[in-house]
Amino acid sequence: MSYAIVGFGKIGQALARAFARSGIEVSVATTRDPESFAADAAAIGPGIVPRTLADAVKADVIFLAVPFSLHADVAKALSTWQGKTIVDVTNAYGVPPETLRGLPPSRFVAQAFTGGKLVKGFNHLGASVLAQDPAVHGGRRVVFLASDDDGAAADIAALAERLGFAPVQLGGLAEGGLLVQGLGDRWGPLIFKDLHKFDR
Numbered sequence: 001m002s003y004a005i006v007g008f009g010k011i012g013q014a015l016a017r018a019f020a021r022s023g024i025e026v027s028v029a030t031t032r033d034p035e036s037f038a039a040d041a042a043a044i045g046p047g048i049v050p051r052t053l054a055d056a057v058k059a060d061v062i063f064l065a066v067p068f069s070l071h072a073d074v075a076k077a078l079s080t081w082q083g084k085t086i087v088d089v090t091n092a093y094g095v096p097p098e099t100l101r102g103l104p105p106s107r108f109v110a111q112a113f114t115g116g117k118l119v120k121g122f123n124h125l126g127a128s129v130l131a132q133d134p135a136v137h138g139g140r141r142v143v144f145l146a147s148d149d150d151g152a153a154a155d156i157a158a159l160a161e162r163l164g165f166a167p168v169q170l171g172g173l174a175e176g177g178l179l180v181q182g183l184g185d186r187w188g189p190l191i192f193k194d195l196h197k198f199d200r
Contacts, residue, residue, distance in 0.1 A: 008041070068105070118149070
């Protein structure tokens with residue numbers, strides 16, 4: 001299984017740190033030349049590999065860590081996303097709800113990635129918290145996941161475990177996804193909830 005993070009701002013770099021801590025190689029990409037962020041990638045770890053967007057989207061699992069408004073631009077990188085899982089780390093806070101044609105934000109994003117399987121996740125924590133080691137006081141930091149594809153959700157839950165997090169599945173995008181989604185001037189009730197699971 002190969003992994004990529006598209007978007008290398010604060011959230012993208014926080015995700016990259018999680019991969020680096022766990023010794024899992026991950027490609028990182030933006031719309032810029034990889035050389036322009038190679039030093040930042042190297043500072044995180046040797047397994048953080050700068051790529052062009054065209055190369056990064058060859059991965060099996062792609063973390064979408066760009067502003068919500070840019071998701072459609074990323075989706076244009078492939079004519080079909082068949083066989084790929086997209087982890088939607090975006091938030092639609094500030095986006096007028098009427099522009100989404102009545103859809104939950106992650107369902108709206110999923111429409112752009114034709115043929116792909118979308119999992120909402122890793123978006124409810126701020127970058128500074130997400131970047132920290134998820135092992136806290138003998139427990140593990142929780143990440144919430146939602147998807148309309150049970151198999152994809154299970155795969156990303158397993159990856160979250162490898163990254164040291166405690167995944168909590170919330171169900172489908174229309175129900176669970178809204179619990180961890182910003183939209184318009186509102187945040188979902190689980191946004192910014194820094195919870196921990198203790199395996200006892």
